[in-house]
Amino acid sequence: MQILNFTDKGIYCIPGKFYIDPWKPVDYALITHGHADHARWGMKKYLCHHLTVPILHIRIGADIQVQGIGYNEPININGVKVSFHPAGHIIGSAQIRMEYKGKVVVVSGDYKLQNDGLSTVFEPVKCHEFVTESTFGLPIYKWASTEKLNESMQNWVLHNQEIGKTSVFVGYSLGKAQRILNAVSSIAPIYTHYSITKLNQAYENAGIQLPHYESLDFRESVQHVNKGIVIVPPSLVDTNVLKKIPNMVYAICSGWMQVRGARRWRSADAGFAVSDHADWDDLLKAVKETNAEKVYVTHGQTAVFAKYLNENGIEGVELHTAFGNDEEDESTPESL
Amino acid sequence: MKAFSQLINSLDSTNKNLQKIAAIELFINTASNEDKLWFLSLFTGKRPKRSVTTKLLKQWVLEETRLPEWLFAESYAAVGDLGETIALLLPDNEHPSEKSLSEWMNEILALKDKSEEEKRTYVVNSWKALNTTERFIFNKLLGGSFRLGVSAKTVINAFAKHFDLEAATVTHSIMGDWDRKEVDFEGLIKGNYTEINKSKPYPFCLAYALDKDLIDLGSIDDWQIEYKWDGIRAQVIKREGEFFIWSRGEELITAQFPEIEKALIDFPDDFVIDGELLVVKNNEVYNFSELQKRLNRKNLPKKMLEELPVSLYIYDVLEWKSEDIRTKPLSYRRSILEDQFNIDTNQSLHLSPVIKEIDWIKLPEIRSNARLINSEGLMLKNVTSPYHTGRKRGDWWKWKTDPLTIDAVLIYAQKGSGRRSGYYTDYTFAVKSGDALVSIAKAYSGLTDKEIQEVSKFVNKNAIEKFGPVRTVKPELVFEIAFEGIGYSSRHKSGVALRFPRILRWRKDKTVADIDTIDEVKKLIT
Numbered sequence: 001m002q003i004l005n006f007t008d009k010g011i012y013c014i015p016g017k018f019y020i021d022p023w024k025p026v027d028y029a030l031i032t033h034g035h036a037d038h039a040r041w042g043m044k045k046y047l048c049h050h051l052t053v054p055i056l057h058i059r060i061g062a063d064i065q066v067q068g069i070g071y072n073e074p075i076n077i078n079g080v081k082v083s084f085h086p087a088g089h090i091i092g093s094a095q096i097r098m099e100y101k102g103k104v105v106v107v108s109g110d111y112k113l114q115n116d117g118l119s120t121v122f123e124p125v126k127c128h129e130f131v132t133e134s135t136f137g138l139p140i141y142k143w144a145s146t147e148k149l150n151e152s153m154q155n156w157v158l159h160n161q162e163i164g165k166t167s168v169f170v171g172y173s174l175g176k177a178q179r180i181l182n183a184v185s186s187i188a189p190i191y192t193h194y195s196i197t198k199l200n201q202a203y204e205n206a207g208i209q210l211p212h213y214e215s216l217d218f219r220e221s222v223q224h225v226n227k228g229i230v231i232v233p234p235s236l237v238d239t240n241v242l243k244k245i246p247n248m249v250y251a252i253c254s255g256w257m258q259v260r261g262a263r264r265w266r267s268a269d270a271g272f273a274v275s276d277h278a279d280w281d282d283l284l285k286a287v288k289e290t291n292a293e294k295v296y297v298t299h300g301q302t303a304v305f306a307k308y309l310n311e312n313g314i315e316g317v318e319l320h321t322a323f324g325n326d327e328e329d330e331s332t333p334e335s336l
Numbered sequence: 337m338k339a340f341s342q343l344i345n346s347l348d349s350t351n352k353n354l355q356k357i358a359a360i361e362l363f364i365n366t367a368s369n370e371d372k373l374w375f376l377s378l379f380t381g382k383r384p385k386r387s388v389t390t391k392l393l394k395q396w397v398l399e400e401t402r403l404p405e406w407l408f409a410e411s412y413a414a415v416g417d418l419g420e421t422i423a424l425l426l427p428d429n430e431h432p433s434e435k436s437l438s439e440w441m442n443e444i445l446a447l448k449d450k451s452e453e454e455k456r457t458y459v460v461n462s463w464k465a466l467n468t469t470e471r472f473i474f475n476k477l478l479g480g481s482f483r484l485g486v487s488a489k490t491v492i493n494a495f496a497k498h499f500d501l502e503a504a505t506v507t508h509s510i511m512g513d514w515d516r517k518e519v520d521f522e523g524l525i526k527g528n529y530t531e532i533n534k535s536k537p538y539p540f541c542l543a544y545a546l547d548k549d550l551i552d553l554g555s556i557d558d559w560q561i562e563y564k565w566d567g568i569r570a571q572v573i574k575r576e577g578e579f580f581i582w583s584r585g586e587e588l589i590t591a592q593f594p595e596i597e598k599a600l601i602d603f604p605d606d607f608v609i610d611g612e613l614l615v616v617k618n619n620e621v622y623n624f625s626e627l628q629k630r631l632n633r634k635n636l637p638k639k640m641l642e643e644l645p646v647s648l649y650i651y652d653v654l655e656w657k658s659e660d661i662r663t664k665p666l667s668y669r670r671s672i673l674e675d676q677f678n679i680d681t682n683q684s685l686h687l688s689p690v691i692k693e694i695d696w697i698k699l700p701e702i703r704s705n706a707r708l709i710n711s712e713g714l715m716l717k718n719v720t721s722p723y724h725t726g727r728k729r730g731d732w733w734k735w736k737t738d739p740l741t742i743d744a745v746l747i748y749a750q751k752g753s754g755r756r757s758g759y760y761t762d763y764t765f766a767v768k769s770g771d772a773l774v775s776i777a778k779a780y781s782g783l784t785d786k787e788i789q790e791v792s793k794f795v796n797k798n799a800i801e802k803f804g805p806v807r808t809v810k811p812e813l814v815f816e817i818a819f820e821g822i823g824y825s826s827r828h829k830s831g832v833a834l835r836f837p838r839i840l841r842w843r844k845d846k847t848v849a850d851i852d853t854i855d856e857v858k859k860l861i862t
Binding site for chain 1: 350351410425
């Protein structure tokens with residue numbers, strides 16, 4: 001009994017007659033989370049977690065037809081029992097569980113096991129078939145704990161203050177920016193680029209408390225941010241906008257920064273391997289905890305991860321999807 | 337290793353030279369004499385021989401992590417550096433090491449005489465006792481190679497600034513052989529040991545590429561014009577009965593060129609001269625590919641010495657009868673060469689010929705014909721110029737012949753290492769051979785970062801086959817490849833070898849139908 005079909009429009013649930021994170025316009029789309037490569041424009045109807053609803057409104061449009069749902073609230077769609085479960089990737093991110101005639105399939109979207117202090121913590125869901133990402137599916141990717149990462153980011157800011165520099169963090173505006181905000185709160189005034197502010201407000205409207213920050217309008221003077229902390233989206237790197245910031249040094253926050261060559265390639269002053277994706281050990285842990293017999297591997301190190309699973313007694317199948325491969329590209333294009 | 341690891345970290349996390357120099361100064365102020373000497377050795381290329389092979393390191397990390405070999409290979413391809421891959425694959429350790437840099441280096445040097453099992457125990461235990469950054473540094477120390485975020489030049493500038501010296505003085509002071517156990521760091525930098533070392537070469541004087549009109553150089557009579565030869569630039573030293581040949585890469589290559597030593601060992605006076613080693617037969621300079629056959633050989637058969645005789649084309653004299661004459665004008669130095677070294681009878685010595693009785697108008701034609709005599713172009717040297725340390729603008733110009741170019745198609749791509757790891761930066765190109773393609777050159781420079789990203793995207797989408805880290809790609813992207821010379825070669829499938837191939841530009845206007853054929857390429861060989 002096949003529940004999922006992998007089509008050129010996206011992942012399709014055959015009996016449920018809906019798609020998950022489709023990349024072409026369809027009638028009914030279930031959305032795992034609000035990043036642009038998973039939540040796209042043009043669907044007749046959307047279903048996502050409550051906390052993702054305002055994000056879709058901001059990013060796709062206020063007039064879309066979207067319904068919110070909570071975690072662990074099963075509903076019936078054309079005879080398929082569907083429920084959303086925390087994926088720990090960003091606020092509102094969900095794994096989607098489908099049960100039909102005794103068979104359970106879970107599509108996990110993007111996820112991480114680490115507790116980032118903002119998103120609801122990842123919850124393992126038992127299933128027969130599991131669809132997993134593999135963005136960082138190589139054993140060189142091992143994240144430090146959130147506490148350790150926060151500490152090294154704080155130390156960087158303090159050192160910059162000592163030498164009279166302004167600390168600029170680069171992270172995508174939905175999820176990463178808020179994590180950074182949380183990590184470096186209360187050591188210096190924090191300013192966020194307005195595209196990030198917009199999403200901060202969506203978070204706050206959803207009842208999530210964020211540390212104090214001020215919105216920064218780059219069309220006006222930004223001299224007052226000197227020696228403070230500025231958070232900007234990746235699209236601003238290598239633009240003149242960044243150069244307006246006085247005494248600027250900048251750090252890229254992304255899992256790719258684990259590798260020295262990637263840090264140097266981006267010629268940033270610093271790089272922090274802060275990721276909203278699971279690292280190698282956690283990918284394996286997540287897969288094992290589902291007890292799945294068959295694992296579909298999407299975006300990232302698909303070939304590597306599928307091969308490793310096969311060598312370790314789990315059937316791994318490589319899948320080609322249109323989901324983003326680059327942690328830094330996950331947000332929609334943002335500029336001034 | 338804390339202080340050293342902190343230094344590496346600081347050097348690594350800034351692109352600004354001033355901050356790098358500040359980090360080095362902090363290290364100089366705090367580190368011990370021996371640690372500073374090690375730092376100097378490692379960063380200026382005087383590194384000890386590798387005592388553990390990379391093969392063993394790989395084997396041990398596989399045993400420790402229990403990862404399959406293919407997964408290690410994939411990881412290595414993503415990181416681009418063996419030492420870093422190993423550092424990342426092993427489990428994290430929080431504790432920094434208390435041992436100093438020299439303690440580590442002495443332990444590593446001692447490995448040389450140990451059994452494989454003893455080496456394994458030492459290396460694996462060290463890995464376990466270090467955190468990720470230190471483990472990376474330790475692996476680099478094991479390998480003896482150390483090029484991290486800072487050039488030898490910046491290191492020398494930092495020392496010069498710290499001790500308030502000229503960078504050139506520091507460069508000379510630390511050149512040649514010195515023994516870490518015998519010298520004091522500050523004394524070494526200040527040149528206190530310069531006299532005791534007979535073999536010590538001077539820094540080479542280098543030229544910039546000509547970037548102005550000939551007419552702006554003033555009168556042609558103020559210029560000494562020579563051919564630019566394409567061999568091995570060398571400094572030949574005779575002091576107190578001893579004889580040395582240094583390459584520009586600061587390697588002693590005396591033993592590789594016995595004919596030069598034979599020709600000069602009985603020379604009556606002491607000297608230091610600068611010249612080019614070339615294969616010369618019947619007064620004719622041969623292609624570099626001939627010289628290449630003589631390089632890096634364990635032994636030199638008599639037959640090879642006869643078939644490929646090497647000669648020194650002398651450019652300059654730096655030291656004459658134990659006197660450093662580098663600050664004297666070129667015209668004076670040349671007159672010494674002509675008086676003393678114009679030894680016609682000796683096939684192994686030639687003065688680099690000076691092109692005389694011409695004017696600026698005729699010079700371009702001489703330059704464009706230079707390739708016919710296996711020269712790379714011309715050198716223009718001001719007759720009043722001193723023998724500078726390193727590259728200085730204005731007195732010496734190199735005016736190379738325009739490079740040869742071909743259009744070729746990208747067929748293989750491999751991910752780069754270091755700064756460019758993660759992107760496909762190493763390319764292999766092919767030209768047509770009948771209906772098939774034959775690889776002609778490997779090149780990994782000449783594209784902008786943006787273009788590299790674009791090519792990488794193409795490779796990701798159009799990879800046909802994987803051979804380890806190498807991707808075979810659909811032959812579609814055409815590039816103009818420039819190179820300095822071309823010769824026949826039995827080692828290459830195409831039958832030709834290109835010298836200094838590089839990407840001149842991406843020919844987005846061309847398709848694979850427009851690329852050159854191997855027969856056209858062979859016509860370029862003189």
